[in-house]
Amino acid sequence: MTDVNEVPVELFNRTAIVQRATSTPDGSGGWVRVWVEVGRIPVRCSQPSAAERETAQQSGAVISHHIYAQPGADVARGDRLLVDDLVLDVESVVEPSEPVYLRAACRSVQHEG
Numbered sequence: 001m002t003d004v005n006e007v008p009v010e011l012f013n014r015t016a017i018v019q020r021a022t023s024t025p026d027g028s029g030g031w032v033r034v035w036v037e038v039g040r041i042p043v044r045c046s047q048p049s050a051a052e053r054e055t056a057q058q059s060g061a062v063i064s065h066h067i068y069a070q071p072g073a074d075v076a077r078g079d080r081l082l083v084d085d086l087v088l089d090v091e092s093v094v095e096p097s098e099p100v101y102l103r104a105a106c107r108s109v110q111h112e113g
Helices: 050-058
Strands: 014-025 031-046 065-069 080-083 086-094 102-108
Touching: 031 080, 065 086
Parallel strands: none
Antiparallel strands: 014 031, 014 080, 031 065, 065 102, 080 086, 086 102
């Protein structure tokens, strides 16, 4: 039987690679931002409702996806998640008062080339 405070593992049907930015010297006296993998976590990916997107836009954010993970997953604002062919920048992370899941509001990133 599943604990009330646990989301069934089968609901997390995808894997996200969690990347965190770090700065490294560029050899010319400057710094380069590099994304480093800090882990892989099971997730569920969904699109936010129109009302959630509108609320986010009013606060200056563009939210394209919600990523759900297990409570306490190592995901933080500013991280990057790679989920299949999606590259997502984490805008915010929220856990409800009953720690049933962790929800990361993300913005899709499209790169040139």
